[in-house]
Amino acid sequence: MRCGLGNKILSGETERLSASLEDYLEAMFFVILEKKGVRAKDIADRLSVSRPSVTSALQVLAAKRLINYAPYDVITLTDEGEKQAEKILSKHTVLQEFFTEVLLIEPEKAEAVACKIEHIADDALVERLRLFSRFIKENAESPEEWKKEFMRYCREHKMPKK
Amino acid sequence: MRCGLGNKILSGETERLSASLEDYLEAMFFVILEKKGVRAKDIADRLSVSRPSVTSALQVLAAKRLINYAPYDVITLTDEGEKQAEKILSKHTVLQEFFTEVLLIEPEKAEAVACKIEHIADDALVERLRLFSRFIKENAESPEEWKKEFMRYCREHKMPKK
DNA sequence: CGGAAAAGTTAGACATGGCTTACAATCTTC
DNA sequence: GAAGATTGTAAGCCATGTCTAACTTTTCCG
CATH class of the missing domain: 1.10.10.10 (Winged helix-like DNA-binding domain superfamily/Winged helix DNA-binding domain)
Incomplete structure (x- = not known):
């Protein structure tokens, strides 16, 4: 050892x-x-x-x-342990928010995927995703309107069941 | 064994x-x-x-x-093998495109992350992401302008180096 | 205080998925 | 057609991370 x-x-x-x-x-x-x-x-x-x-x-x-x-x-x-735990958690949060608030995925599902991707996505990617989520929200005149539009888009372009 | x-x-x-x-x-x-x-x-x-x-x-x-x-x-x-390979590849492509064309991440990096996430993200998530990428592109009056704005946003909100 | 229950640990097994080393099969080239 | 290079396989080892069974330590009460 x-x-x-x-x-x-x-x-x-x-x-x-x-x-x-x-x-x-x-x-x-x-x-x-x-x-x-x-x-x-x-x-x-x-x-x-x-x-x-x-x-x-x-x-x-x-x-x-x-x-x-x-x-x-x-x-x-330890301090280092806490630092790393916080970092992982923050990745988790960013992913979760992107999935639920931008992709509009059900929270439980978003949770499950975020749990896996948080271990894979590097810092830069997650940071970019964080900025993207914010950018989207800030740039939409009406977030609610935006959501509705995207939902409609999804419905219209839904693939036939596999 | x-x-x-x-x-x-x-x-x-x-x-x-x-x-x-x-x-x-x-x-x-x-x-x-x-x-x-x-x-x-x-x-x-x-x-x-x-x-x-x-x-x-x-x-x-x-x-x-x-x-x-x-x-x-x-x-x-086999036919089944080809089917599965194609599915994996299509996930890869969707992820890659999202990372490069929406998040504006360097292609090599996007490639590397897509390679890992493609094994984790389930079908529904990837399909939603595909629709999202398309929605973003179609709804931007000027994609180039949009990119520039997002890049500027990223620069302005860049976190101080850890 | 003392014993049972709960919590923690050790030991040992198994599955996955890499690796090296060594051997076997195939291909190349004269 | 045979020698040497290339490619493929077999055997065995290692690391990670899980498990169960059995044992130890701690805790909780009567």
Whole structure:
């Protein structure tokens, strides 16, 4: 274990998190917002994974210095961990808003897709999307009118069911 | 059992394809368009994976009846395989166009992101996005003017470098 | 205080999807 | 037609991330 990871940490390299680890981090951030302490069980429930899976993930996140973790002890996010969790969350929000408020997709569906894309879309893309959503809203004389028009357009151009 | 991809060879199940397998299928479709025959090497080059990885994937795709494959023989797509490849490709195209023509992102970057999201975004979302791109283009009196405005908006609202 | 329930961990298995190394088949070229 | 290059396959290893079963630690009460 002292091989690669430790060196990267010392040399300041920021290894990109896997989608899975990002999910764990994000889940912890949410739980902390809602309740005061994070329990492995909360994470397991939220992500629908087993408790052992949570333990594994926590060990990895701890090795990356994103959480403060000791067996059977309280879990907290480090500053870096919190920073990363916030970033993931902000991507999620931007995507969610684009899907619901611009593409006019049902919130639950938007939520599901945003959850997956947030791990893939890089910062620049999400930022551009954020600006685009704002641009669209600000430039529409009447947002409601705009929505109606787009909905109508969608109806008119709907493809026949596959 | 030793080759991770090889487990379901005998069962030939028709489940949803993994992102990885979709990539292989898509790559084969492209190579077939460009040249007449597909070689494992072409796929390996295109996807930047080793030749053995290609063999594994081909065995799985063959079990799923998406390709016609026999060791050392010519590879072709079955009708079902071609159908699936075309679907993936069409998603790719819609995403690519949205990123380049609406979000005004550099083509190479758009390409890279589209390659990943195409495996995640469901049909309905991509269809909605397709309609949105068209709607935007058709409703802009002057597409060039619109682009300029959006670019200006982006410049003005650019976040300070993190 | 002490024991049961709840929560957390360890150990070990499995699936996916990469890789290298080494061997086998095919193609090229003389 | 055979040697050497190219291409394809087989075997085995590694990493990630999931799981179950079994064990340990902590917590909660009576």
